[in-house]
Amino acid sequence: MNFINANGASIPALGFGTFRMEGADTERMVSHVLQHGYRHIDTAQIYGNEAAVGQGIRASGVARADVFLTTKVWVANYSRDAFLASVDESLAKLKTDYVDLLLLHWPNIAVSLEEQIASLNAVAKSGKARHIGVSNFNTALMQEAARLSQQPLANNQVEYHPYLDQRPVIATAKELGMSLTAYYGMADGKVLADPVLQEIASAHRRSVAQIVLRWIIQQGFVTLSKTVSEARAAENAAIFDFDLSNEDMAMIQKLAQPDGRIVSPDGLAPEWDTAA
């Protein structure tokens, strides 16, 4: 497994996502993927499956110390007391004393960013989160969050796939020493029918899913993938034994579209950066 190092964190480049996964599937798949080499699991309070993730980790037999576990605090829990209590509840469900990475799930102005970041730092100081970060932050919020944080922020988890140009966020992460984690790498399944990606895939004798996940990690980012299928989980993990050429990388980069963003919920999404 490759690792991405950023602001003190060492994050396995491939993470297993659990969004939109029911309890029984979550427990089965988390246990399965850990037994088959995955070392990074991504969940969130709002996914409603932290307890199943905890069960899956236990059932896998893999030592807790060998698993990189991320959860995200939901926006309704951003006031300080609710924040700290919600993290304790997450840890109880996850059956662990700490998470490896704790993220603010979305920006939210109901509580000041200063208070949100202070709460993240308080959790880190107590040892309940080894690393802290954000998710769905634009460049201005990334800068502000980094300025407010005592402990360096390790990560911003954002939508990223061939149809979405994320150059502004990528540049800001680099400037701040933060890593990026890509979610929706397969654009919620849309990439699978893409003729350009299919051509690159057939040239490498790989699947389109593998090409896209490889394209993300080859840029130095963490990628998540979720599946309820054991066979697909194995396919998605087989991305560390081949390289895409510079031409392949550039061709995939050119697939970006101005309206390529998929996830932008009203009331949560910030003003997104647009690439020049």
Ligand SMILES: NC(=O)c1ccc[n+]([C@@H]2O[C@H](COP(=O)([O-])OP(=O)(O)OC[C@H]3O[C@@H](n4cnc5c(N)ncnc54)[C@H](OP(=O)(O)O)[C@@H]3O)[C@@H](O)[C@H]2O)c1
């Ligand atoms: N921070 C945030 O706001 C945020 C938002 C969204 C997601 N996330 C995180 O990112 C993770 C990844 O997102 P996602 O999995 O929903 O989107 P995705 O990576 O774009 O995958 C979409 C769908 O592709 C299918 N798939 C997976 N592997 C495949 C393969 N090899 N071939 C064909 N199809 C395949 C899966 O369906 P099957 O299960 O049917 O195989 C999955 O539902 C989430 O689970 C979550 O942990 C975070």
